[in-house]
Amino acid sequence: MSDASLDIDLDATGQAELVRSGEVEPRELLEAVRRRVERVNPLVNALASVDFQLAQEQAQQCDRSGVFAGVPTLVKDLSAYPGLPCGYGSRLFQGYVAQTASPYINALKASGLVVFGKSTTSEFGLMGTTESLATGATRNPWDPTRSTGGSSGGAVAAVAAGIVPVAQASDGGGSIRGPSSHTGLFGFKPSRGRTVQADVPPEAPTWNILSEHCVSRSVRDSAAWLRVTETEAHRLNSNEELRENCPRLRIGVHARDCFGQYAEKEVLEVFEQASAFCASLGHEIVPVEMPQQPDGAGVEAVLDLMSASVFGILAKIEQMTGAKPPLEALEPYTRMLAERGETLDTRSMIAAQKTLAELGALAAQPLNDVDVLLSPTVPFAAFPLDTYAPDAPVERLKQLFQRSAAYTAPASLSGCPAMSVPLFEGRSGLPIGSHFVARKDQDALLFQLAFQLEKARPWAPRLQSLFRKLG
Template identity: 55%
Template sequence: MTLDLGCNSIDDLPLVELDATAQAELVRAGRVTPEELLDAAITRIKRLNPALNALSASAFEAARERARTNAGDGAFAGVPTLLKDLIAYPGQPLGLGSRLMSGQIAPAGSPYTEALDAAGLVVLGKTTTSEFGLVGTTEPLVTGKTRNPWDLSRSTGGSSGGAAAAVASGMVPVAHASDGGGSIRGPASLCGVFGFKPTRWRTRSAGLPKDMPIAAILSEHCVSRSVRDSATWLRVTETEDWAEPLPEAADLFANPPRKLRIGFYGLDAFGNLPDEAARAALEQTITLCHSLDHTLVPVEGPLFDGRVAAHAVYDIMAMTTSAMVDYLAPGLAPDAAIACLEPYTLTLIEHARALPPSRFVEAAAEIAAAGDMAQAALDDVEVLLSPTIPFTAFPLGTISPDCPLQVIRRHFERSAAYTAAASLAGWPAMSVPLFWTEEGLPVGSHFAARAGEDALLFQLAFQLENAAPWLPRLSALSRTLACRKS
């Protein structure tokens, strides 16, 4: 089902259609207060969340107090935002998308959330995610289905589906997200927003020990309505000792990329072609890049054994999940586990407990080897272009935590078949919303570059945004959603 258009704009629309950078500029100029920005976001959330189900928890009163007293004058001074419910923020629930964590409140944050506070962002709640971020859709049993703003019968993808839905619908202009194989970029593609994954280790710690194998493929960042918001978010969260700090967004915009050699490919890591809509999006993006005077050449794409890598990631996820559940709920009885945890999570734990301890090291080595093999794909080109996800947003219920194991694994392999290489190799990568189907569903285009070339990707993103702006579509969606009767 879609949403009906046909009413006049409402008072909060001029604010929700602005990106975070513009909202912060209004605050610094004294034209709007942080409280006014916050009230507009809260009004929007209360109107839309019953239909979209993008929030797992709200903290409106705490956010109001921060907006009144402590928004500061940082890059995002007074701008309301949401955090994915896989990251701790002091005083707010930490549910991890699981019934196991119901009612748990985080006592502290992390260097990452401290950086967001210092930038002036006002956190007003948490967004939905799959249990422990494990499933490629956002339909956890604890909060229910999160719905795609472009079509309420469809999924947002996962695991950052709540964040993507919140930004696409205009609840907030930018929201935290995380990516372990495509969990930022996939939902960004399905929801028509900009999704960037930074270079490995570029950002501050969000609390995960660096020596955990899963940490090497996990990135913290955001989904946004504009490129400049994403670039600024990275500037304020990158490690203080990064060798070449990211230039300011205005400088990246003012300095377009040199003529690039872009390698494009359609076959994924398993030798499959994307669906018709994703093929059309790729062809249109190739044409757009040609028009911007870049050289486009066909390539094979990252070459590594996709099935070996997928199996290794599956084993690492299983062992990490098992250890995490043991830590969060030591001595949890089998009956209690069955009552609290989703079927897929229980299957992972069962699988992990059947593995020998040596498998942890072996799987980590296989993941590292796949990343090393993938590096060769950038030997003769500066940027790689492919689909982000090989299909458009799929109907809710297609994939869910109570589906059979093989269904979930096949979906994971299919949906991450283009995005996983950047995670394995540690590259920066982005999904750029450049195409919509005749039915009005967005399809992202995926770009990746060598580790450390985040600035180059942002320069290209600014160029693409200027040549084929997507904000008008998001603004139209905002008006459509505003007119919907709850």
């Protein structure tokens, strides 16, 4: 079997099938990835760290009967993986190597995945672009002058560039879905509480809006990833059942975001194409209006929770080391949040959480009348690098945070499952995702729709053409 078919043509499910059959050894998959890293990563800068020696040891010991038997992958540099650096996209954590893993990471290991490194992210995952001062700018494989978005920018760059078929990612307000939209990938966010415990504990300020999952080339890889990470209380249907049983859906479409604003013209054109495409598949299209967030209260509440999280990280470092961490090592935006967090008290945190709970309930209301919501994923296509550089004015970076998540954040606040599907490209030739949301715990319904969309308009050929273009 050719090197190209090992590291480019096959998704993770296909690679695992070869390992389980004995046709390919895990070390062969890993060696193919190593060669791909050497050729392609200099173009995209998707990797925060690599350790192929550690990965070789994993490859020898991995479960060859597992769902992802022997498949090489990356973990986002916000998650601890034993033996690998964990930098959190920050200069503050350079040199820190993780010793323990969460139940979530252990579930990935048990599935047979072989982790050879960490993907880049924005500092503490706070920004909608991946251009940290710690690791430099991650570049979009479709156009290296443009951003991948954030905070899962390294994960999407690695998958879209053909380095790995699937990569772990996380999503607070759109950090899986937004980058997937910018890079032509399938990006799914599970329902709140669907998966086993990850690094962020339930008592953390932002736990209620965070989801762990992956970015992938294929729908079946994403569905398989959810099966190996979901709790015992949840069981996603088999791929065969999901493929065969997509019902006729009542799809509510909305062009305006939660602030009442429209996306850019190119994005709206793709949104109209996606609506018409769903109608052509037999679904009923119903115009809806999303409830509007009053006076930016949600933005300030999320900023409060993010600020408390940053302040908590710094306080924990001080407790462990006995010395205050050097704030000058933080990027200006992160430093602003740390200073804001120092001023917050318990009453402020309760008020912020109450505000977000109310907005989450409001965001879910349109789903009372439809099965699924459809909108743009992000209001714009991938933007030029340095537009939101980490040393840009803080107010400009705050605007990126608010604008980039205007379509995706409501699903995070409501705990609903959501996905960005790469159905069409914009007039610029760049990928632009279509965003779908279902009621909480109706993850299976979204996967049914995703399989139908993928079959009717497959995106794998576009990605494969990109892989070959990159070398």
